[in-house]
Amino acid sequence: MPELPEVETIRLGLSKKIIGLKIKGVEVIQPKSFLGDSKRLQGRKVLKVWRRAKILGVELTPSLRAKRSNPNSEIASLPSAPRNDVVLLFHLKMTGQLIYDNGKRFIGGHPTPDMLKALPNSHTRVIFTFSNGSKLYFNDQRRFGWVKVMQSEELRVQNLFGRLGPEPLEKGFTWQILKNNLLRHKNMPVKVAILDQAVVSGIGNIYASEACFDAGIDPRTKVGQMIDEQFKALHSGIVKSLKAGIKYGGATRAHFVDAEGRKGYFLDYAYVYGKDKKPCKVCGSEIKKIQLGGRGTFFCPACQG
């Protein structure tokens, strides 16, 4: 599953491609993959592409209907006009792909051999057509991913993101917040605790191992035994490893391809993830792999003592 840096990489790439384009049509091939009314998207222009944890949001202009109902006094009618702006949400889950095609392809998500061949293919679930003729394909082999249309107001009310912890790359994420959230899991190994999306959002198995390495903390350390210096170091380790992930275009093994069609290669730069039995880049000791909470966990016994 893509982690925060991979989804952020798709957001950055897709932003360059689709902002300003108008949606001309939406074809839903697999109803299970599409939640909401696809007709609500027609004629709307893409204003912004944002990310919250691993969810991508495409903000669209309000529909023209509100304006048409008040043709004579557009300005005066604005405050009372119904707020009918909608947002389009994507979650790629395990095998989702977003492929933007304007003659050239830009691909984000789980790569498969068929993504460079004719589209749509047997895994295409939804096709968006823009007014300039370009298309955005949502493909998803295993169909756990989804596309959702929601009213912006509905999104606020439903509190879709309410269970998610803070965004690690935003200013509001401080080491004290990380500490307070982690302390809900006093008896848990720290590496397992930071995978809880309510503690901090968007961290998966790769960046959890990398963050502990950067902080010099043994991933098996119980949260309740950590001192403030370690919470500070872990906070900085989380931010640093996520930024490195974005810089190198994402990681998710060799399967991930970003919006420019580049394969993610962060793993070449990773210090511990996937490096078992290899020498530590810092001290030369052998990197160890253990199981923690059922997940492969990598660390350097010397640097993380």
Ligand SMILES: [Zn+2]
């Ligand atoms: Zn080391």
